[in-house]
Amino acid sequence: xxxxxxxxxxIAVPTILLISIFVFALQKLLPGDPLxxxxxxxxxxxxxxxxxxxxxxxxxxxxxxxxxxxxxLQGDLGIxxxxxxxxxxxxxxxxPVTLQLAAxxxxxxxxIGVPAGILSAYKKGSLTDYIANVIALSGLSIPNFxxxxxxxxxxxxxxxxxxxxxxxxxxxxxxxxxxTMLMPSFVLGTALAATMMRHTRSAMLSxxxxxxxxxxxxxxLRERRVVLKHAFRNALTPIVTLTALLFGELVAGAVLTExxxxxxxxxxxxVDAVFNRDYAVVQxxxxxxxxxxxxxxxxxxxxxxxxxxxxRGL
Amino acid sequence: xxxxxxxLMAALLGATALGLSANEVAAKDLRIALQSDADxxxxxxxxxxxxxxxxxxxxxxxxDITPDLEIIPQLATAWQVSEDGTAVTLQLREGVVFHDGTPxxxxxxxxxxxxxxxxxxxxxxxxxxSITSTEVTGEYEIKLLLAGPDATLMAQLAxxxxxxxxxxxxxxxxxxFGLNPVCSGAFTFAERxxxxxxxxxxxxxxxxxxxxxxxxVTFLPIPDTTVRLANLQSGDIDMLERLAATDLSQAxxxxxxxxxxxxxLGYQGITFNVGNGAKGDNPWGNDKRLxxxxxxxxxxxxxxxxxxEGAFAAGNQPFxxxxxxxxxxxxxxxxxxxxxxxxxxxAGYPDGLQLEVQVPNTTVPLQLMQxxxxxxxxxxxxxxxxxxxxxxxxADQSAGDFTASQIGWSGRVDPDGNIHQxxxxxxGLNDSxxxxxxxxxxxxxxxxxxSTADRKAAYDAAxxxxxxxxxxxxxxxxxxxxxxxxxxxxxxxxxxxxxRLEGVSWAD
Numbered sequence: 001x002x003x004x005x006x007x008x009x010x011i012a013v014p015t016i017l018l019i020s021i022f023v024f025a026l027q028k029l030l031p032g033d034p035l036x037x038x039x040x041x042x043x044x045x046x047x048x049x050x051x052x053x054x055x056x057x058x059x060x061x062x063x064x065x066x067x068x069x070x071x072x073l074q075g076d077l078g079i080x081x082x083x084x085x086x087x088x089x090x091x092x093x094x095x096p097v098t099l100q101l102a103a104x105x106x107x108x109x110x111x112i113g114v115p116a117g118i119l120s121a122y123k124k125g126s127l128t129d130y131i132a133n134v135i136a137l138s139g140l141s142i143p144n145f146x147x148x149x150x151x152x153x154x155x156x157x158x159x160x161x162x163x164x165x166x167x168x169x170x171x172x173x174x175x176x177x178x179x180t181m182l183m184p185s186f187v188l189g190t191a192l193a194a195t196m197m198r199h200t201r202s203a204m205l206s207x208x209x210x211x212x213x214x215x216x217x218x219x220x221l222r223e224r225r226v227v228l229k230h231a232f233r234n235a236l237t238p239i240v241t242l243t244a245l246l247f248g249e250l251v252a253g254a255v256l257t258e259x260x261x262x263x264x265x266x267x268x269x270x271v272d273a274v275f276n277r278d279y280a281v282v283q284x285x286x287x288x289x290x291x292x293x294x295x296x297x298x299x300x301x302x303x304x305x306x307x308x309x310x311x312r313g314l
Numbered sequence: 315x316x317x318x319x320x321x322l323m324a325a326l327l328g329a330t331a332l333g334l335s336a337n338e339v340a341a342k343d344l345r346i347a348l349q350s351d352a353d354x355x356x357x358x359x360x361x362x363x364x365x366x367x368x369x370x371x372x373x374x375x376x377x378d379i380t381p382d383l384e385i386i387p388q389l390a391t392a393w394q395v396s397e398d399g400t401a402v403t404l405q406l407r408e409g410v411v412f413h414d415g416t417p418x419x420x421x422x423x424x425x426x427x428x429x430x431x432x433x434x435x436x437x438x439x440x441x442x443x444s445i446t447s448t449e450v451t452g453e454y455e456i457k458l459l460l461a462g463p464d465a466t467l468m469a470q471l472a473x474x475x476x477x478x479x480x481x482x483x484x485x486x487x488x489x490x491f492g493l494n495p496v497c498s499g500a501f502t503f504a505e506r507x508x509x510x511x512x513x514x515x516x517x518x519x520x521x522x523x524x525x526x527x528x529x530x531v532t533f534l535p536i537p538d539t540t541v542r543l544a545n546l547q548s549g550d551i552d553m554l555e556r557l558a559a560t561d562l563s564q565a566x567x568x569x570x571x572x573x574x575x576x577x578x579l580g581y582q583g584i585t586f587n588v589g590n591g592a593k594g595d596n597p598w599g600n601d602k603r604l605x606x607x608x609x610x611x612x613x614x615x616x617x618x619x620x621x622x623e624g625a626f627a628a629g630n631q632p633f634x635x636x637x638x639x640x641x642x643x644x645x646x647x648x649x650x651x652x653x654x655x656x657x658x659x660x661a662g663y664p665d666g667l668q669l670e671v672q673v674p675n676t677t678v679p680l681q682l683m684q685x686x687x688x689x690x691x692x693x694x695x696x697x698x699x700x701x702x703x704x705x706x707x708x709a710d711q712s713a714g715d716f717t718a719s720q721i722g723w724s725g726r727v728d729p730d731g732n733i734h735q736x737x738x739x740x741x742g743l744n745d746s747x748x749x750x751x752x753x754x755x756x757x758x759x760x761x762x763x764x765s766t767a768d769r770k771a772a773y774d775a776a777x778x779x780x781x782x783x784x785x786x787x788x789x790x791x792x793x794x795x796x797x798x799x800x801x802x803x804x805x806x807x808x809x810x811x812x813x814r815l816e817g818v819s820w821a822d
Contacts, residue, residue: 030705030706031705031706031709031710032703032705032706032708032709033708033709034705036705036708036709036712037704037705038361039361039437041361041724041743042361042437042440043712043742043743044437044439044440044742045742046439047434047435047436047437047439050434050435051435054434054435080508082353083351083353083354083492083508084354084356084359084489084490084492084493085493085508090508093507093508093510094508149540149541149544152541152544152548156545156548156550157544157547160549163548163550164541164544164545164547164550165536165541165544165545165550166510166534166545166550167510259537259538260538261541262510262534262535262536262537262541264507264508264510268509269508275703275704275705276705277705
């Protein structure tokens with residue numbers, strides 16, 4: 001297992017490097033001049049030229065890239081062209097927000113999606129299965145922004161139960177923090193729950209028809225034990241993979257949901273940065289999310305070892 | 315179970331009491347939702363409109379404006395322009411201190427002007443270009459020496475170029491001043507979380523402290539207009555700026571919400587490429603009759619009704635019809651399809667022709683152009699809408715890679731700011747590359763004219779040519795719409811779109 005994970009970790013290095021080159025190059029391919037956007041209504045050619053020099057935008061691309069990589073390796077991700085704030089500081093500000101949103105959404109997705117998937121697989125073809133499928137499909141098809149706005153209008157404006165939007169750090173006010181995140185994580189979670197439910201269902205279906213499940217039943221084990229202990233454990237592998245992938249996606253930012261609920265997370269930051277051609281911010285965030293994504297996948301790989309004894313020999 | 319009831323009641327009452335006391339504390343905080351996040355909070359470096367809204371509470375200026383755009387004292391109490399117009403003497407308010415305790419005086423003003431003019435990153439250089447040097451003539455008196463008469467200077471000092479930052483803090487922080495701005499306004503900078511909030515706290519030593527009723531102000535960027543309004547309705551915020559025209563009726567129907575509005579200083583319109591690169595050489599750039607035809611084919615009032623529910627103002631000049639600088643001889647033209655067709659025929663296009671317009675890829679400009687598309691189609695103009703993401707649009711426009719572009723301007727207090735740099739030969743924002751000696755002479759003359767009447771005459775002379783040539787076809791003027799909690803009293807709408815908190819308070 002150690003060897004396996006080490007190999008995975010080593011592969012991660014060139015992956016991250018490749019990602020950084022891609023992001024850097026693709027950004028530069030975008031039409032539009034960052035300083036023209038930055039200047040907005042005040043385009044003083046002299047100031048623009050000076051800033052171009054300052055941010056080294058006149059350097060050849062290769063030089064720009066290596067300057068950035070060298071600084072990044074030393075922990076300096078540059079500063080935002082727009083607000084002058086250091087990118088690393090921006091990321092540190094946003095990371096807890098994004099992680100909290102991702103974790104709470106995942107919690108919704110898992111607590112709704114997995115039991116629903118098991119139930120609908122177990123009761124395949126029944127009314128329960130049918131209803132669970134309809135709900136899952138609705139979760140997938142209802143756009144986040146619509147559900148978000150409807151929830152705000154109903155829960156915040158009409159019932160005045162939860163704050164309409166905004167964010168309070170966990171450290172500042174634990175309860176209020178959970179309250180502000182409840183609606184957005186529900187919105188994100190329901191969409192993921194649908195995917196989760198469908199995957200759990202198909203994984204469970206294939207496992208439930210396996211021979212060892214029949215054997216377990218033949219041994220006279222209680223049905224509950226057969227389904228949850230014998231079948232579900234083996235169905236978990238694809239679910240863990242999916243959880244890791246979806247979590248990675250969540251960390252990359254839930255742009256629309258963050259926008260609707262005004263949550264200052266990664267998604268909003270990166271979209272604004274792309275529109276403003278704030279290169280350093282985009283690069284910094286993509287790098288951090290790429291690392292996060294790879295880490296989540298490593299975690300999933302490690303989980304397989306725990307879940308599947310047959311892999312332990314590797 | 316019965317004995318539980320009193321306990322429950324007590325708990326509920328206790329909770330209510332707690333809630334009340336929390337509300338009382340919160341009542342002294344004012345939460346304002348902005349449409350977007352501000353950029354760097356350094357008056358010399360900043361560029362955004364929302365940044366200026368924050369400054370209205372954070373940084374005082376030498377002078378301010380009235381809702382009618384008259385210049386009034388703020389940190390300068392009086393000013394005199396020398397006879398030949400080459401010097402302006404300012405008398406300064408005494409007893410003012412910056413947030414860090416540095417006294418405000420003539421030296422501080424001199425340091426601020428020096429910073430605006432010389433700091434590499436300063437965006438205020440062109441605004442203060444006419445000032446050649448300053449002369450401190452007393453503890454509270456300073457003389458600005460000018461290269462020549464500059465009719466626009468006082469209006470510049472009523473905006474970011476006139477904002478005073480602490481010279482001590484500015485010298486210490488250098489280019490990073492914006493991370494922790496220190497000014498002399500009613501509130502001091504407390505905290506900023508990008509895209510989340512900017513928090514300002516009351517400045518106890520503010521010279522006009524009795525006009526301020528809040529302990530703190532929190533600015534929250536909430537980009538979605540519907541969500542901004544929902545936040546106001548749920549009580550999560552107290553005030554918002556730029557309510558969408560389409561949400562106006564909903565806000566007005568809510569008894570807990572008060573709406574205020576003012577026609578902005580800016581405009582929106584179509585800029586034609588008449589000489590910027592190879593693409594300027596096209597029928598639309600070469601023949602003013604086509605541009606006139608385009609203008610005649612548009613029903614500006616209908617445009618305002620359809621896209622903005624009548625909340626904005628139809629326009630045909632760089633100044634809104636409500637402005638004293640508006641040239642009444644050219645009222646907003648009525649739609650005249652026959653005339654448009656005749657002009658097209660005269661120009662050699664009796665069967666009409668195509669026009670490609672680049673448009674920012676956001677909802678409002680796209681809706682606007684779709685309505686325009688339908689209107690001009692009736693005159694035989696086949697409008698092709700090319701929607702571009704804003705950064706691309708700006709770059710293409712600047713490089714001359716466009717035939718026509720839907721773009722606007724946020725507006726300036728002084729009329730010069732709305733016109734000079736767009737149509738004079740070689741000016742910075744003249745992406746059309748329009749060039750006309752009569753316009754150049756009139757607009758340059760307006761900058762140095764001594765009296766308002768002379769300036770007005772110069773702008774009118776320029777309009778005579780510009781109305782005929784139509785390098786820019788103006789369509790409408792945005793109206794700033796604020797919505798706030800009805801318990802908030804004393805808010806005044808200004809055409810510059812700012813939120814001034816002097817005299818604003820919670821009703822008892």
